[in-house]
Amino acid sequence: MTVKLTNQKAWFLVAPVVVLVAFNAVIPLMTVVNYSVQESFGNNIFFWEGVKWFEEVLHSERFAASLMRQIFFTSVILLIEIPFGVAIALSMPRKGPWVSVCLVLMALPLLIPWNVVGAMWNIFSLPDIGLLGKALNSLGIGYDYTQEPISAWFTVILMDVWHWTSLVVLLAFAGLSSIPEAYYHAAKIDGASPWAIVRYIELPKMKRVLIIAFLLRFMDSFMIYTEPFVLTGGGPGNATTFLSIDLVKVALGQFDLGPAGAISLIYFLIILLTCWLFYTLTMKDEAQ
Amino acid sequence: MTLEFKQVEKRAGAETHIYPTDLKLEDGGFNILLGTTLSGKTTMLHLMAGLDRPTSGQVWFNGKNVTGAPVQKRNVSMVHQQFINYPNFNVFENIASPLRIQRTPAAEINKRVASVAELLNLAPLLKRSPHELSGGQQQRTALARALVKDADLVLLDEPLANLDFKLREELRDELPKLFENRGCTVVYATSEPNEALLLGGHTATLHEGQVTQFGRTEEIYRRPKDLRSAQVFADPPMNTAPVAKRGDTFVLNETVNWPTMERQRTLSDSAYTVGIRPHHITPVAGRGHAVPVEGEVLITEFSGSESVIHFRIGERTWVSQSQGIHPFEIGSRAQFFIDAANCIYFGPDNELVSA
Numbered sequence: 001m002t003v004k005l006t007n008q009k010a011w012f013l014v015a016p017v018v019v020l021v022a023f024n025a026v027i028p029l030m031t032v033v034n035y036s037v038q039e040s041f042g043n044n045i046f047f048w049e050g051v052k053w054f055e056e057v058l059h060s061e062r063f064a065a066s067l068m069r070q071i072f073f074t075s076v077i078l079l080i081e082i083p084f085g086v087a088i089a090l091s092m093p094r095k096g097p098w099v100s101v102c103l104v105l106m107a108l109p110l111l112i113p114w115n116v117v118g119a120m121w122n123i124f125s126l127p128d129i130g131l132l133g134k135a136l137n138s139l140g141i142g143y144d145y146t147q148e149p150i151s152a153w154f155t156v157i158l159m160d161v162w163h164w165t166s167l168v169v170l171l172a173f174a175g176l177s178s179i180p181e182a183y184y185h186a187a188k189i190d191g192a193s194p195w196a197i198v199r200y201i202e203l204p205k206m207k208r209v210l211i212i213a214f215l216l217r218f219m220d221s222f223m224i225y226t227e228p229f230v231l232t233g234g235g236p237g238n239a240t241t242f243l244s245i246d247l248v249k250v251a252l253g254q255f256d257l258g259p260a261g262a263i264s265l266i267y268f269l270i271i272l273l274t275c276w277l278f279y280t281l282t283m284k285d286e287a288q
Numbered sequence: 289m290t291l292e293f294k295q296v297e298k299r300a301g302a303e304t305h306i307y308p309t310d311l312k313l314e315d316g317g318f319n320i321l322l323g324t325t326l327s328g329k330t331t332m333l334h335l336m337a338g339l340d341r342p343t344s345g346q347v348w349f350n351g352k353n354v355t356g357a358p359v360q361k362r363n364v365s366m367v368h369q370q371f372i373n374y375p376n377f378n379v380f381e382n383i384a385s386p387l388r389i390q391r392t393p394a395a396e397i398n399k400r401v402a403s404v405a406e407l408l409n410l411a412p413l414l415k416r417s418p419h420e421l422s423g424g425q426q427q428r429t430a431l432a433r434a435l436v437k438d439a440d441l442v443l444l445d446e447p448l449a450n451l452d453f454k455l456r457e458e459l460r461d462e463l464p465k466l467f468e469n470r471g472c473t474v475v476y477a478t479s480e481p482n483e484a485l486l487l488g489g490h491t492a493t494l495h496e497g498q499v500t501q502f503g504r505t506e507e508i509y510r511r512p513k514d515l516r517s518a519q520v521f522a523d524p525p526m527n528t529a530p531v532a533k534r535g536d537t538f539v540l541n542e543t544v545n546w547p548t549m550e551r552q553r554t555l556s557d558s559a560y561t562v563g564i565r566p567h568h569i570t571p572v573a574g575r576g577h578a579v580p581v582e583g584e585v586l587i588t589e590f591s592g593s594e595s596v597i598h599f600r601i602g603e604r605t606w607v608s609q610s611q612g613i614h615p616f617e618i619g620s621r622a623q624f625f626i627d628a629a630n631c632i633y634f635g636p637d638n639e640l641v642s643a
Contacts, residue, residue, distance in 0.1 A: 182368040185339055190386045191360035204375040 036261030053262035063263065065238070066246040073242060074221045077160045081217055082210070084161070085168025089176055090198060092169075103173070106166045114163075118230025121159040125231075145232060149239035152232050156240055159227060164220070168213045175209035176202060211282050215275055222271055243267055289316050289350060289440050289473045291336060296345035298331055298497075305331045307498045308345060313473055313490075318464055320484045320505060321477040323494030323520055329477040332494065333443045336475060337364045350440070365434035366443040369450055371426035373418040379405075379429050380414040386437045404436045407466065424455035431459075435466065442467065444476045448483070460486060481523040485509060493520040515638035518563050524596060527564040527606050531633075533557050538631075541602065546579040546628040552642045560641065561634040566596065566609035568627040571616070577628035581606075585616040599624065 036054070039047040057063050092102050112120070127133035127144040132155075136143040145151040179202065187197050203210075225244040228234065234241035234249075241249075247267065251260035291313040298306040306328050313319050321329045334340040335347065338359040346355045354362060365386070373382045381388075383401045392400075405411045408428045418426055427447060434442055444463075448456040464487055467474045478484060484491050484505055492502040493516070501508055501517040512518035518526055531538045533555055539545040540562070548555070573580070583599035583606060590596075595614045598607050599622065608624050616622045632643040 180370050180372070182370050182372050185334075185337075185366065186368065186372045188339060189337065189359050189364055189366050191389045192385075196389075200374050200376065 032261045032264050034261070035257045036265055038258065040257045049258060053258040054266070057259055057262045057266060062246070066241050066243050069241065070222060070243040073156070073224070074218060076157055077164070077221050078214065078217055080157070080161050081165045081168050082214060085165045085213065086172050086203075086206070086210070088165070088169045089172035090202065092173060094177065103170070106169050109163050109166050110170075112163070114226040115230050117159065117163050118227040121155060121162075121227075122231050125155045145236075147236055149236060152236060152240050156228050156231060159231060160221065160224070163227065164217060167216065171209045171213040172206055175206035179205045207282075211279065215278065218278070219271055219275065222274075289471060290314075290348075291441060291473055291475075292348040293335075294346040294348065296335060296342045296347060298335060298340065299343045305497055306335065306342075309499050311492060311499055311502060313475065316471050316473055318467060318487065318489030319473065319475045320487060320489060320491040321475060321494055322479070322481060322484045322491050323477075324479055327494045327520075328497040329479075329494055330445055331497075333366070333445050333475060333477055336441065337366055337443055338362050362441070363437070363439050364441045364443065365437045365439035366445065367427070367430050367434050367447045369446040371418070371423060371430055371450065373426060373429050373433070375418060378415055378417050379410055379421070382418065382429050383410075383432045383436050386433060390437075400436050401432075404432045407435070408432045408462075422455075423451055424459065427451060427459070431466070435470075438470070438472070440472055442472050442474045444474065446477055446479065449479075464488065481509075481521050484521070491521070493517045495520050511640060511643045512563075512632070513640055515561060515563065515634045518632065518634075518640075522565060524566045524607050524609060527566065527569065528561055529604055530559060531562045532559050538562065538628075540581075544579065544581050544601075546577060546626070546631075549577075549629060549642075552633070555633070555641060559636070561638065563632045563634060564626060565630070566607040568630045569606060569608040569624050570610040570627070571595075571597070571608065571614045571622065571624055572610070572612075573625040574627055578625035579628050580623055580625055582621055582623050585618055585620050585622050588614075588616055588618065590615075597622075597624075
């Protein structure tokens with residue numbers, strides 16, 4: 001005699017999520033996987049190519065160059081935005097009416113659409129009419145982001161710092177606000193210096209939110225597209241062609257769907273692997 | 289080691305947190321600040337520590353005026369209700385932290401940390417980090433940090449409130465012993481009257497920012513100076529009701545009255561407020577002067593071997609606390625006995641007239 005002990009009705013409850021995730025993630029991802037292992041022609045004609053596109057991409061100098069630019073860009077903005085954001089959060093008032101004023105001012109750049117940010121900085125930095133460009137040039141600094149790689153890099157980085165440091169500030173501030181006042185009393189009673197309070201109480205207590213801030217900024221900056229596309233279009237030359245800009249050129253400009261699929265997957269794996277490694281390593285001794 | 293408040297007052301804006309207070313704490317003794325939440329216990333501790341500056345008045349420590357002197361200069365240590373330790377120091381470094389700031393030599397630090405850790409049963413845990421410890425161990429670490437410093441004044445702000453029942457009992461037994469013979473003045477803030485009784489020493493009852501009484505703990509419990517102090521120092525709350533003294537009897541209502549005790553003979557015939565602790569009203573007549581009253585049972589609470597019964601006589605609710613389980617039906621009429629020998633009486637200004 002067999003008795004069915006498990007109730008199978010619960011599947012109906014998960015079904016909507018399964019359908020949603022399928023359309024939202026699994027099917028698009030599998031389409032990319034399909035492209036990456038085939039040669040695609042018009043009229044839905046495909047030929048199996050195996051790992052050919054992956055080999056081609058991994059040996060391509062163009063891919064290596066845009067990957068290096070991407071890594072350099074992400075490293076620079078993380079090195080600036082995380083410490084800068086923490087410093088701003090530490091110097092913000094913790095109590096009183098100024099808290100909300102500061103928070104609103106900080107949140108402003110985050111509310112501006114990405115393409116608008118790109119357009120704003122494009123005009124702001126123009127060497128002949130833009131406030132920044134004109135000011136720098138009149139100081140005798142040869143600045144022209146449309147012609148000069150260093151100027152372009154400077155502008156792209158400055159734009160990202162302006163746009164996204166606020167996110168780090170808000171997260172760090174949330175972490176700071178959750179520290180019970182008793183910690184500060186205890187430190188005061190011990191006679192700890194202001195720097196010791198930051199180093200041994202505030203930073204360790206902010207650790208978790210800073211990990212989240214780091215991960216968010218890493219992912220977002222590694223996938224950055226709209227702002228540099230509007231600002232420099234990847235130029236001058238290929239100076240600010242980051243991975244995503246390059247990917248769009250390959251996929252939509254040249255219509256090389258095979259290599260584009262391979263780049264997408266490699267790109268995705270790099271982000272996934274880095275986040276996983278970073279999270280595992282930093283949370284290793286947090287295990288409860 | 290004496291700590292003295294001279295007319296110390298603390299206001300914040302229009303709000304008064306502590307009304308002008310005179311208080312002189314016992315030489316090297318164990319002192320308890322007893323009061324409900326928001327009665328001003330933490331503010332008092334902050335004023336004692338020097339974390340807050342009084343709005344007016346003076347704080348004297350060991351015969352010196354220390355009003356406004358910063359906390360670092362006062363050799364004070366404090367343990368909070370939350371378990372406060374440096375998150376990324378291990379237990380050893382946490383305990384050693386006040387000594388490191390004082391630039392104590394390493395050999396001395398090792399010796400002192402070891403002896404305090406031994407005292408608080410932390411010796412096997414010295415290498416752990418705070419988040420690997422149980423709540424009780426975290427609070428022991430915080431206590432060790434307060435002890436290692438050899439402070440003149442140790443402030444404990446409800447240190448056991450966040451611990452579970454068993455750990456609380458365990459640590460409560462140890463606490464007075466830990467501070468014995470250290471020559472420091474200890475101030476222990478708590479909201480639980482029973483905790484104050486168990487800890488002994490001296491107690492200051494605090495009500496809405498005012499110290500209503502200060503003295504030996506049992507003395508305050510037995511002879512509260514006024515109704516406020518009696519109410520702060522009672523859990524469950526004390527029963528109070530107006531009574532009239534007529535000759536040799538106290539009259540509660542038409543049917544309930546009881547004879548005066550020897551010590552109350554001299555009181556003049558007039559209106560008083562009687563205070564009766566819940567455990568002096570029982571469903572079973574005790575020895576001595578048991579006065580029967582009848583009331584309607586409202587709530588019954590049983591905890592282990594104890595019954596707490598709320599009942600009503602007329603408009604007034606009474607609480608009885610007794611040994612054993614007395615399962616009364618809710619809404620039924622039941623008889624209780626007031627122990628007339630242990631009633632305390634307050635005069636028209638709520639001052640104690642007879643205990």
